[in-house]
Amino acid sequence: MSRGIEVGGIYxxxxxxxxxxxxxxxxxxxxxxxxxxxxxxxxxxGREAKEELEKARSEIAKFIGxxxxxxxxxxxxxxxxxxxxxxxxxANPEKKHIITSVIEHPCILETCKVLEKQGYKVNYVGVGxxxxxxxxxVERKIRKDTLVVSVMHVNNEIGTIQPVEEIAEICxxxxxxxxxxxxxxxxxxNLDLKNIDLMSVSGHKIHAPKGVGFLxxxxxxxxxxxxxxxxxxxxxxxxxxxxxxxxxxxxVLKKKIDKKKIEKIRDRIVxxxxxxxxxxxxxxxxxxxxxxxxxxxYGIEGESLMLMLDSEGICVSTGSACASTKLKESYVLxxxxxxxxxxxxxxxxxxxxxxxxxxxxxxxxxxxxxMKLREIxxxxxxxxxxx
Ligand SMILES: Cc1ncc(COP(=O)(O)O)c(C=O)c1O
Numbered sequence: 212m213s214r215g216i217e218v219g220g221i222y223x224x225x226x227x228x229x230x231x232x233x234x235x236x237x238x239x240x241x242x243x244x245x246x247x248x249x250x251x252x253x254x255x256x257g258r259e260a261k262e263e264l265e266k267a268r269s270e271i272a273k274f275i276g277x278x279x280x281x282x283x284x285x286x287x288x289x290x291x292x293x294x295x296x297x298x299x300x301x302a303n304p305e306k307k308h309i310i311t312s313v314i315e316h317p318c319i320l321e322t323c324k325v326l327e328k329q330g331y332k333v334n335y336v337g338v339g340x341x342x343x344x345x346x347x348x349v350e351r352k353i354r355k356d357t358l359v360v361s362v363m364h365v366n367n368e369i370g371t372i373q374p375v376e377e378i379a380e381i382c383x384x385x386x387x388x389x390x391x392x393x394x395x396x397x398x399x400x401n402l403d404l405k406n407i408d409l410m411s412v413s414g415h416k417i418h419a420p421k422g423v424g425f426l427x428x429x430x431x432x433x434x435x436x437x438x439x440x441x442x443x444x445x446x447x448x449x450x451x452x453x454x455x456x457x458x459x460x461x462x463v464l465k466k467k468i469d470k471k472k473i474e475k476i477r478d479r480i481v482x483x484x485x486x487x488x489x490x491x492x493x494x495x496x497x498x499x500x501x502x503x504x505x506x507x508x509y510g511i512e513g514e515s516l517m518l519m520l521d522s523e524g525i526c527v528s529t530g531s532a533c534a535s536t537k538l539k540e541s542y543v544l545x546x547x548x549x550x551x552x553x554x555x556x557x558x559x560x561x562x563x564x565x566x567x568x569x570x571x572x573x574x575x576x577x578x579x580x581x582m583k584l585r586e587i588x589x590x591x592x593x594x595x596x597x598x
Contacts, residue, residue, distance in 0.1 A: 220524040221569050225416075225502065226367055226395060226561035227528055232418040232466055235459045239420065242455040250452050251441065260454055267461035274464045276404055277427055283447045284457050287424035288394040289318040291411035292361075294426050294437055294448065295390045296322045299359050299409075300331065301435035306358035309333045312344045312373070313546045314366050316392060336362075342371035342494035342547050350381045359388040359409075364396035368543040368559060369494030370503025372400060379406035388432065394424075398464065399500055408432050414456060419463040423456030473562050474501035476570045480560065481506075483574030487581055489592035491553055493544060504560040507544075507553035508581045510590030516558060519580040525573055528559045552590055 222230070248260030265279065272279040285291045296309070296319070311323055313335045323333045334352045338344050344362055353360070360382050364375050375391045382389035383406040390409040393402060397412045404410065408429045415421040428434055428447070440449030481504055484490055489509030508516070513529040520527055544554045560573070585592065 220526060221565070221573060222526045223560040223562055223565070223573065224526050224528045225563045226370075226559065228415045228421065229418045229563065231420055231459070232463055234466070235419055235462045238462045239455045239459045242458050246454075248454075250454060251443065264452055264454055264457060267457045270461040270464065271425065275402075275410075275427060278430065280445070281428055281430055283426045283428055283444045284452055285424050285426055285448055286422050286453070287415065288316070288392065288411050288413035290448075291413070291424050291426040292316070292318045292392055293322050294434075295409045295411060296326065296359065296361060297437045298434040298447070299388055299390075299432075300326055300329075301437065302433040303358055306356050307331050308354050308357045310336060310349055310352050310357060310360040312336045312338065312362050314338055314342065314344075314368075314543045315361070315363050316367055316394070319361055319363070319392060331358075338371075338546050340547055341498070342366060342369045342543070343498055344373050344378070346374045346377040346381060349378050350385075353381070353385050353387055357385070357387045359390055361390040361392070363392040363394075364402060365393075365400065365500045366494070366543060367395050368541060369505040369547070370395070370500040370561070371494040372396070372498045372500060376403055376406070382406065382408075396500065398468070399470070399502070404429070409434075414460045414463070417463055418466065419459040420456045423453050423460050425460070469564075470501050473564070476565055476567060477502060477504060477562055479567065480504055480562075480570050480574055483571070484577060487578050489585075490581075491549075493547060493549060493557070502562040504558075504562075506558050506560070507549065508556040508558075508584075509592040510552050510588045511556040511581060511584040513555060513557045515584055516556070516577070516580055519583070520573075520576060523576050525576060528561075529557060 246259055246263060248256035250261040250264045268282050269279045272282050285294060307330060309323060309331055311319055327333050336344055336348045349360055360378060362373050362375055362378050365372055379389040388408045391407055392411045394411060394413045394416055398417050410427040413424040436447050438449050443449050443452055481492060484506050491507045493505040493507055517527055517529050540554050544557060
């Protein structure tokens, strides 16, 4: 079993997943053993489960400023993103053009690839050196047959915040659906849903259990189911609802996060890391989520650094969790035009509650390991110059 926070580890990989909140665990456990009904059953235990399910739906809808009927529960971010794009495509076959960005999560990019094979034309909008999509670029690519524009709220690797409200407004004016993958931004940054037609959310990124999420679908959106069966979730997502997960998702929204405190410690770590020669912070420093640090150290291997830190009880990632099992260069960093010798030496630190002492320990250990790796690296970084 890997090291958990309780046994002294410092977990800095909260963009990959989070520790389930204690209050959520307590609340959810009732729904395994006491109120374990199937919301489709007609007897009292089933009716009770249905009541709790609808209560959770209303609470979540209220939290985002939507109506309960606009929440479709799913198994998480991947399924919500698949449902958004494939569901729109199925329901609107006359429109064959999609716009997305080059820095989306693989579950959007791979879905687009599938749709391309089915005859869809997909435009992938690039990003600037700051890792941010230009809304004007999106606007220029909209055509008469554009079905949907899908741009993520916060990038999962570099934490940059995309101008989704601005893009959504453009889409609204042009009569094009707008979808956002809000998996990394949800509960951290508020989003005005006024012009957003669809939004994907995942529970396990926000201290709720894994295997639960939802797709917000604005009333009036023409969308079809991609999973068929018993007709749950108003026919849009068949399958027995994951009531413990859904209850956990609603419960976690009551939790308050001290964002300012995390941001302050994040900035302290960034200052410390920038003292190491040959260090770069990737992506906009201003337009980024408060808990993300994405840093590159010239001429070393990020994987080696990650493993050395792991042996000290510090859990970080070399990029996105989903891509870091394949030793491949990050397509996100490539899109920013970052040099290869920096790309390979990248780390992502995504913070939750952390003390100043822990933060200073992390900086000290990273500096120590980077220096060690530099000693054996054939690529030397000396006196501020690359050799
Ligand atoms: C931006 C983004 N979208 C989608 C997903 C997939 O979410 P899930 O793990 O709930 O399927 C992730 C998870 O890493 C993500 O970061």
